[in-house]
Amino acid sequence: MDFNFSKDEELWQWAVKDFADREIAPKELTAFDRSFRNILKKMGELGFLSIKLPEQYGGDPANWVMLGILAEEIAKANVGMAYFALVSHEVAFSLATYGTDEAKEEWLSGLVRADTIGCIGATEPSAGTDFEAIVTRADKDGEAYIVHGEKTPVSFGMEADVTLSFARTGAGRAGIAAMLVPLGLAGISRYPIRNMGLMGSSPASFTLDGVRIPRKYLIGDEGEGWKVNASTGFLGNVHRILVGLITLGVAQTALKSAVQYAKERVAFGRPIIKFEGLSGKLAEHATFIEAARWLCYRALSLKDRGVPHTKEAAMCGWWCPKVAHDTIQDSLLIHGHAGYSDDHPFQQMLRDVVGFEMISGTENILKLIINHENIGTAAVPDSVMDHFSYY
Amino acid sequence: MVFFTEKQKEFGKWVREFAVREFSEGAKERAKLEHVSPEVIEKLARAGLLKMGTSTKYTDRPMDFVTIGLVHEEICKVEFPAMIVLLIQYLVYGMAEWMSDELREDLLPASAAGKRFICFANTEPDCGSDAAAITTKAVRDGDSYIISGEKTSISGGMQADAVVMTAKTDPKAGVKGVTLFYVPLTAPGVGRSMFHDMGNLPAGRASLTFDEVRVPVAFRIGGEGEGFSKVMRTFDVSRVLVGMAALALAETTLAEALEYVKTRTVFGNPLSRFEAVSFKLAEHATHLEAARMICYKALKMRDEGLSHSKEAAMAKWFAPKCAVDAIHDVLLMHGRLGYSEDSPIEQRWRDALSCKLGDGTAEIMKMIVAREMLGGNYGPSI
Numbered sequence: 001m002d003f004n005f006s007k008d009e010e011l012w013q014w015a016v017k018d019f020a021d022r023e024i025a026p027k028e029l030t031a032f033d034r035s036f037r038n039i040l041k042k043m044g045e046l047g048f049l050s051i052k053l054p055e056q057y058g059g060d061p062a063n064w065v066m067l068g069i070l071a072e073e074i075a076k077a078n079v080g081m082a083y084f085a086l087v088s089h090e091v092a093f094s095l096a097t098y099g100t101d102e103a104k105e106e107w108l109s110g111l112v113r114a115d116t117i118g119c120i121g122a123t124e125p126s127a128g129t130d131f132e133a134i135v136t137r138a139d140k141d142g143e144a145y146i147v148h149g150e151k152t153p154v155s156f157g158m159e160a161d162v163t164l165s166f167a168r169t170g171a172g173r174a175g176i177a178a179m180l181v182p183l184g185l186a187g188i189s190r191y192p193i194r195n196m197g198l199m200g201s202s203p204a205s206f207t208l209d210g211v212r213i214p215r216k217y218l219i220g221d222e223g224e225g226w227k228v229n230a231s232t233g234f235l236g237n238v239h240r241i242l243v244g245l246i247t248l249g250v251a252q253t254a255l256k257s258a259v260q261y262a263k264e265r266v267a268f269g270r271p272i273i274k275f276e277g278l279s280g281k282l283a284e285h286a287t288f289i290e291a292a293r294w295l296c297y298r299a300l301s302l303k304d305r306g307v308p309h310t311k312e313a314a315m316c317g318w319w320c321p322k323v324a325h326d327t328i329q330d331s332l333l334i335h336g337h338a339g340y341s342d343d344h345p346f347q348q349m350l351r352d353v354v355g356f357e358m359i360s361g362t363e364n365i366l367k368l369i370i371n372h373e374n375i376g377t378a379a380v381p382d383s384v385m386d387h388f389s390y391y
Numbered sequence: 392m393v394f395f396t397e398k399q400k401e402f403g404k405w406v407r408e409f410a411v412r413e414f415s416e417g418a419k420e421r422a423k424l425e426h427v428s429p430e431v432i433e434k435l436a437r438a439g440l441l442k443m444g445t446s447t448k449y450t451d452r453p454m455d456f457v458t459i460g461l462v463h464e465e466i467c468k469v470e471f472p473a474m475i476v477l478l479i480q481y482l483v484y485g486m487a488e489w490m491s492d493e494l495r496e497d498l499l500p501a502s503a504a505g506k507r508f509i510c511f512a513n514t515e516p517d518c519g520s521d522a523a524a525i526t527t528k529a530v531r532d533g534d535s536y537i538i539s540g541e542k543t544s545i546s547g548g549m550q551a552d553a554v555v556m557t558a559k560t561d562p563k564a565g566v567k568g569v570t571l572f573y574v575p576l577t578a579p580g581v582g583r584s585m586f587h588d589m590g591n592l593p594a595g596r597a598s599l600t601f602d603e604v605r606v607p608v609a610f611r612i613g614g615e616g617e618g619f620s621k622v623m624r625t626f627d628v629s630r631v632l633v634g635m636a637a638l639a640l641a642e643t644t645l646a647e648a649l650e651y652v653k654t655r656t657v658f659g660n661p662l663s664r665f666e667a668v669s670f671k672l673a674e675h676a677t678h679l680e681a682a683r684m685i686c687y688k689a690l691k692m693r694d695e696g697l698s699h700s701k702e703a704a705m706a707k708w709f710a711p712k713c714a715v716d717a718i719h720d721v722l723l724m725h726g727r728l729g730y731s732e733d734s735p736i737e738q739r740w741r742d743a744l745s746c747k748l749g750d751g752t753a754e755i756m757k758m759i760v761a762r763e764m765l766g767g768n769y770g771p772s773i
Contacts, residue, residue, distance in 0.1 A: 128726045130657045153727050194732040196741070267521040277754045325719075329744075336519050337544035337748050340589050341596070347589035351741075354719070358726050364667035381665070384658045 003294065005065070012062075013069045019046065020077035029078060030348060032159050032202035037117075040084060043074075044114030049088055053096050057108035064238070064300040071242045072293075075249025079352045080200020082246045087155055087201075090239065091118030091164045094232040095180065098220040103180055107162060119160035120234050121151035121181065121206050129361045131166075131235060132226070132387060136208065138167035138177055145169075145179065145218075147211040153193050157204025164233065165208075166225045176225030178233070180217040187211040197351030237299070237309055240317030240360045244296045247324035247356045248289055250349050255285055257346075258331035265336075278334065285327040292320045311373035317360035318367060325353050394687055399458055406465040409438060414470035422738050425585070426550045427472050427508075427593045435476060436505030440466070443477075444484030449499060456628065456690040463632050464683075467639035471742055472593035474636040475547045478629055479509045482555065485625045486571070489613035494573055498553075510547035512556035512599060513622060515540065520755050523566040523619055527601065529558035536560075536611065538574060538604045546749060548597025549585050551576055556599075557622060560615045569618035573610040580604040590741025627703040630750045631689045634710030637746035638686065640739040641679050641714035647736075648672060648721040668724060675717035682710040701763035708756035711746035718743055 005013060019042075029036045043049060051067045053059025067089065075082035092111040095104055110116030127133035136149025147167050154163065165181045183190070187210045193203040220228045229235040259282060262273035273279050299312035332339040332346035339346050360366065371379035372388055380388050395403065413434050421428050435441050443459050444450035454462075459481060466473050483502045487495055501507035518524040527540025538558050545554065553575045561568030576583070582600040613621050649672065652663040662668045689702035718740045722729035729736045747753065762770035 123727075128657075133657075195730050196732060196734075196737040197730070267518065267524070272520075275754065277757060332744075333747060333752065336752065337514070337586075337596075340745060340748055341586040342588070343586070347741075350744075351589070354722065354737075354740075355730055358723055358730065362723065362726070364665065367667065383660050383664070387658055 005069070009063075009065055009069060012066050013073060015046075016048065016070050016073040017076075019043070019048075020073050024074065024077035024081060027078075028345070030080070030200050032080065032156070032200055036080070036200065037159070039078075039081060040114040040117075043081070043085065044112060048074075049085060049092070049114055050112050051089065053089075053092055053108070053112055054104075057096070057104065058112035059096070064303045065297060067238070068242060068245050068297060068300045072245040072249040075246040076253045078200070079246060079250050079349070080198065082249060083198070083201055084156060086239065086242045086246065087120060088114065088118050090120060090233055090236070091162070093238075094164055094178070094219055094228055097232055098178070098224070098228050099180070100216045100218065102216040103219075107180065110161075116162060117156060117160040119154050119156040119163045119204075121154045121157065121163040121165040122229060122234060123152065124150055125152060129365045130387070131229065132173055132176075134166060134168065134176065136165075136167040138169050138179065138213070140169065141212070143215045145177070145213045145215070147179075147181070147187075147208045147213055150205065150207050152205035153195075153203045154206055155198070155201040155203050157206060158190060158192050158202040163206070164219065166229060169222050173226045174223045176229075177222045178219040178225040178228040179213050180219060181208070181211065181213060182217075185211050185213075195355065197348065197353075198355040201355075234360075237303065237313035240313040240366070241296050241299045241303075243356050243360050244292065244316035244320030247321040247353050248293055248296070250353060251285070251289055251324035251327040254328045254331035254346060254349055255282070255289065257344075258282065258334045261335055272334075281330050281334075285323075285330060288323040289327060292316070292323045296320065311370050314366040314369040314373070318363035321353060321357040321359075322363070325350070325357060328353055394684070394691075395457065395461075399455075399461060402458055403461040403465060406440075406462050407468075410466050410469040413438075414466070414473075418470055419735055419738065421470070421472055421593065422735075422742070423592060424472070425592050426595050427476055427547075429505075431470060431473055432476055432505040432508070435466070435473060436503065441476070441480045441505055442484070442499075442503035443480060444487065446484075446488075449484055449487045449495070450503070456693045457687060459628075460631065460635055460687060460690045464635050464639050464642075467636040468643045471591075471636065471640055471739070474632075475510075475594045476508070478632055478636075479511065479547060481628060481632065482511055482625055483509060485628065486555065486612055486621065489571070489617075489621060490573070491609040491611070493609040494612070498573065507553065508547065508551045510545050510551035510554050510597075512542035512545045512548070512554050514542060514544045516543050516598075519544065520752055522622075523569065525557055525559060525569065526562070527556070527558040528562060529560050529570055529572060531560070531608075532605075534608050535605045536572065536608065538572065538601045538606065541598065541600045543598040544586070545597050545599055546591075546594040548583055548599055549595030554599060555612065557618050564616065566619045567616045569622075570615045571612035571618040571621060572606055573612060574601070574604060574606050578604050578606065589744060590738065591745040594745070623700075626750060627700050628690070628693060630703045630707035630756075631686050633746050633750045634682065634706040635686045637711040637714035637743045638679055638683055640743045641675070641717040644718045644721050644736055644739055645672065645676060645679065648724060651725065662724065671720050671724075675713070675720060678713040679717055682706070682713045686710060701760050704751075704756040704759035704763070707751055708747075708753035708760075711743060712753065714743045715740065715747060 050060040051062040071082050111118050124134050138145040138147050163181045166178050168175045169177050189207045191205045263271050265272050296316045299309045302309035328349045439452050442450045443454050447453050463477050515525050529536045529538045557569050559568045560570040580602040583597045586596040653661050655662050686706045689699045689706050692699035722736045
């Protein structure tokens, strides 16, 4: 049992951290603007978005642990950029795994270089956690599909060039198809969503009104949409694990600041870190972050070895953002009233992390998944049983 | 409710109806302003809710503290930005007996009419929790005092007409050198700047600087050196009220959540059918109820003339914590809808968090509770 990163993984961590410290952290970018985009392009040039993608399109074999390291280290400097790396990778990897050669030829290199911005338009007003409840249609029209529907929220939707989307060719789980939808096509309207946080992810609502998608953009076969989403999309394990690592990256930055502040701030004649009522919390958060982090890397390590890790991923998905939330909230409070203003980054970090607490689905569904893995269908409520056959 | 008298229950009902009638419309928009709406202040004044003193000496409508708490709770359920106004109005009446006649006769009617917005200032850049370590000075000069220093994190500071603040009349004397002053914020030498906060924007939190500001002796509140103990006595009520304001946000949120989980379906069933959802609501309802009881207990003890620093401190750390946790979980239940800028839930979550900090951190509150229970010799290391 070796809990150390390999030499390659260590070097990778150093490289990403160096980039994050020098290029990202000092800029404190919270909106997806020109500067933000330029950094994403730099990340693309450095191969940060190439992991496990085909080499002919700029990819690199690397391993999944390294994708995790990327997400964590970038998140320590900028949560929006880390989340971008995850979403972009999901689109690219889905395309690489299930897409047609034509589609790969058109889109994959651009995604790897971040010249092209990808997003995932999957959920709808009535279909969040219950993804099967989507109603967006893809009606067959010769060798194409005509898509009608609404997708919301779509992270990076306002800035993206293409979306990985899901629509129905029929009823039930087997009636869902995955497809690439270039966002310049006729019939697509995008509306910005204003959220409490994560505005660096430039979220959008899409309406698709008779959008014509050529067959070459089908991702997987008709009826394989669910499988695509659950294996390489936002319903997949990598999403949950990386969301965990991203939130833990933010939490580590927050905790580091809180420790520094508590060492310097004097009250009642001594640095406030000397008071156990405060320092006890620092130890608690350090404990939880340590445990949560290793859970994430273990899950990725299992994936690298081809071992099932659905349970571990679900654990990461519901627990790590909670750990991060508590750490960041306490870091804010440790800074006293100043922590509540935008003079400090904590209120933004806290607003951002709340978004991550819901982004892998609710904690409730993730707990059901864990129980299903550990115990079996006996632990699944009857009313939800049908929906568990995909796990 | 066995806790309240018939009179209190009736009054609570009246306030609830008043709040819903007068403040429901536009509440969401007003929560995003950087000041308390003058319209809100005027309505409160006209309803007599800005002269809630406990003594007939200073108000024609004395109330007990439990009733003051009820008003606070019911108003904040609908119009949370009103909290700062209600808190301060309590403070004005709480300090009335220590004021000079001249000050009292000028301030009280104006405050009751909603025409004089006051803020309270003790915190400074180098001392928040360590409340007695202030360095703002007040030097006697003939029939005035000259005040110099800086106060920070002052709720209501941007909008206020005047501040009730602490200053050291005897810098060497520690706690016993602290004196209270009323200072008009239009006086020469006063500067202010605003914080840009995570929430509770209408509180217009500010830094106030005083550069040799001159105030008449009549504006001193209480005697020299008496300021600290007087402030602490008022904190024993204001802390409870801060806790209750947070609870009010959570109570409104929880009530809305009950409706939401009955209508939102997932996997073919209303969310409420899943114990993962309903038990969370049950747990939060329990915590909120318990926190509410501590708040009212503290106020009732005050009405009965009992010392209640411990209960007030319990209320101040426990109530906001329960409130923030409840609102946060309800936000998550609403998924993307809860996360949207349009959502009243996310507004309340950001607002409630401010209650964890205002009037003292949880650490200070726990120190007080511990000290009350253990006694000075065995209390926390200070």
